[in-house]
Amino acid sequence: MKNFMDETFLLNSETAERLYNNYAKDMPIIDYHCHLSPKEIYENKAYKTITDIWLDGDHYKWRLMRANGIDENLITGDADPYEKFLAWARTVPMSIGNPVYTWTHLELQRYFNIYIALNEDTAPEIWERVNEQLNKEDFGVRDLIKASNVKVICTTDDPVDTLEYHKQLKNSDFETHVLPSFRPDKGLEINREGYLSWVEKLEEASSVSINSYEDFLAALDARAKYFHEVGGRVSDHALDEVVYEAATMEEVSKIFKKAKSGEKVSQLEEAKYKSFTLTFLGHIYAELGWVMQYHISAQRNNNTKMFHKLGPDTGYDSMNDGQIAQPLCQLLNALDQEDALPKTVLYSLNPKDNPVLATIAGSFQEGGVPGKMQFGTAWWFNDTKEGMLAQMKTLADMGLLSQFIGMLTDSRSFLSYTRHEYFRRILCDLIATWVNNGEVPNDDELLEPIIKGISYKNAVQYLGFQQQSEYLKV
């Protein structure tokens, strides 16, 4: 029997240990999708307590606390920080089997050198030991990022954001590249409350007067080019439902005019608007050489009462079970037929779509661009051991695991970089299983570049960072 989370955890053979320790463990991190605050990075925010850094904003933990019957006041309410931590300490032992149980202890080990299991009995000691370290000089968020060997962070940003902190970071002595990702969801949701006010913000941010749909597209183009100037190389879309309806500029201009007048547009009109706008944006991304990410099939903000109280991304989301294959192929094909399909990462929140995405990706690969179309890493409810294995096995079954750009944190917590270690251990154990079964040669000349590629190098190449400073070379 293994010791609890020792240096061999998740590595079930000497082969796995060798592959992980020699080729994955020390690779830097490219976190190409997360929700960290560029402002907090620029200000090098220092957290005062383990409650602040662990429980503020992490809806993964909030969901587990709710499932454990913890009162909301001790989760997102105004309860005493120590009482909130005790409530989390009561929940952790109950969360065995959930990745957050593993990540919680990985974070205690890697950032605070604490190797005991968290529970109500150990909570007082852990509270003291962690808070003492958090209040030391070298425990700002920049120190945590540097200690995690993170070379690039792609935050998630609205086209109307000023990107002031990205620009200030670019001119600072902070080595990690903190780059904006262009996430224009609010400009796609034409029937959602707030759409028109967002168009006004876009008008102001772009300095483009928006009196027509063509003006709207010009404003989006201007903002994408601004993001590029600041260093942005990635776009991102939440396609909670995938729709596709061919449309003409004339048709969509009328739809936009209808929405601008304050009228709701029909479901068909909305589909035409989204299809044409996404196709236009795909052209821009391709011209800029960006990576386009589609995050598909989330069912968001299910709990109306709590949405009104806490807002989005607060742990009240789930998987959608919509049919995506046909509209997604039509959308990608529309771009590909115009030679305007950018490098694309396809994620679905519903693992039923794993083989659908892996095989659709295979329909649009391109010579000269290794791994152009990516079946993306296990996302959100799927970034578990089983979810990661399912995604990587499906990719290996139906495409090239070797060209996979690997893991991201997708997190709002500065301690979440241990998810990359978790992923790399699972990756190396999977490949080791193939080696030990005689399915793959025990040949490090074959395996080293594949493991280093998936852990780091593929993402550097894919995201176009390879021409950057020596700083990214390993």
Ligand SMILES: O=C(O)[C@@H](O)[C@H](O)[C@H](O)C(=O)CO
């Ligand atoms: O980008 C998304 O839409 C999701 O990642 C969303 O932000 C979600 O709250 C999340 O962070 C899941 O890890």
